[in-house]
Amino acid sequence: MTYGCIASMKTKPGFRDEVASLLLGAADGLRGAGCDLYLVGLADDDEVTIWVTEVWRSKEHHDASLTRTDARTAIGRAMPMLTGDFTKQELSVAGGLGL
Amino acid sequence: MTYGCIASMKTKPGFRDEVASLLLGAADGLRGAGCDLYLVGLADDDEVTIWVTEVWRSKEHHDASLTRTDARTAIGRAMPMLTGDFTKQELSVAGGLGL
Numbered sequence: 001m002t003y004g005c006i007a008s009m010k011t012k013p014g015f016r017d018e019v020a021s022l023l024l025g026a027a028d029g030l031r032g033a034g035c036d037l038y039l040v041g042l043a044d045d046d047e048v049t050i051w052v053t054e055v056w057r058s059k060e061h062h063d064a065s066l067t068r069t070d071a072r073t074a075i076g077r078a079m080p081m082l083t084g085d086f087t088k089q090e091l092s093v094a095g096g097l098g099l
Numbered sequence: 100m101t102y103g104c105i106a107s108m109k110t111k112p113g114f115r116d117e118v119a120s121l122l123l124g125a126a127d128g129l130r131g132a133g134c135d136l137y138l139v140g141l142a143d144d145d146e147v148t149i150w151v152t153e154v155w156r157s158k159e160h161h162d163a164s165l166t167r168t169d170a171r172t173a174i175g176r177a178m179p180m181l182t183g184d185f186t187k188q189e190l191s192v193a194g195g196l197g198l
Contacts (some may be wrong), residue, residue: 004140006105006150020193027196037197039136039152041103041190051105051190053138053152055197091140091150094119097126098136098154099197 002036003059004091008043008051015081016048023052026074033068034061036099048083055093101135102158103190109147114180119149125173132167133160135198147182154192 011019020040027038034057043049056062065071093099110118119139126137133156142148155161164170192198 004138004150006140006152024194027194030196035196037136037138037195039103039154039195039198040193041105042193044189044191050193051103051188053105055138089150090143092143094139094141094149095123095126096136096138097129097134099138 002093003056003062004093005054005056005062006051006089006091007054008049008087010048010083010085011050011081012083013048016042016050019078019081020050022074022078023050026070029068029070030065033065034058035065055099059090101192102155102161103192104151104153104155104161105188105190106151106153107142107186108149108151109182109184110149110180111182112147115141115147115149118177118180121173121177122149122151125169128167128169129164132164133157134164154198158189 020042023040030038035054037053037055039053041051043051054062119141122139129137134153136152136154138152140150142150
């Protein structure tokens with residue numbers, strides 16, 4: 001089964017759209033790195049939480065992607081806008097519709 | 100923006116694969132009901148938690164899908180295998196790769 005990950009992060013007030021744009025910009029290069037899904041969602045019940053659901057061919061592909069220059073640049077730009085509140089749930093993908 | 104939802108449920112011990120199969124079986128009919136993504140994942144850090152990430156054309160499409168006969172049948176079959184521990188996070192989908 002392929003590797004999945006559901007993560008959340010909280011931004012400082014007023015910065016959620018900018019962080020979401022950074023994440024979406026970095027997503028462009030992920031397909032070639034082994035990513036099949038990279039979904040960015042904004043929590044409906046507050047103004048600061050972002051949820052990201054990812055599916056990768058393997059955990060190794062995911063981990064390697066974090067060393068990419070574009071990923072590191074995006075992370076570096078986003079970090080000052082984040083509070084440091086993160087959650088992360090690793091998954092084995094059982095399947096589904098739309099992958 | 101389209102409607103997203105990240106939900107988790109816990110199964111009674113030994114029933115996770117069966118519940119996941121039920122969810123995946125019910126997913127077949129969702130495309131025509133306005134669903135663009137229905138991802139079923141098994142938590143890597145226990146044996147009982149299932150995570151589902153969904154993207155729908157609208158919240159109304161999502162809510163209407165729960166009244167479908169096949170969905171109600173699957174829910175009815177799954178419920179006795181679940182503990183009643185659920186989480187649900189509703190989202191506005193900002194975008195991403197693979198949708």
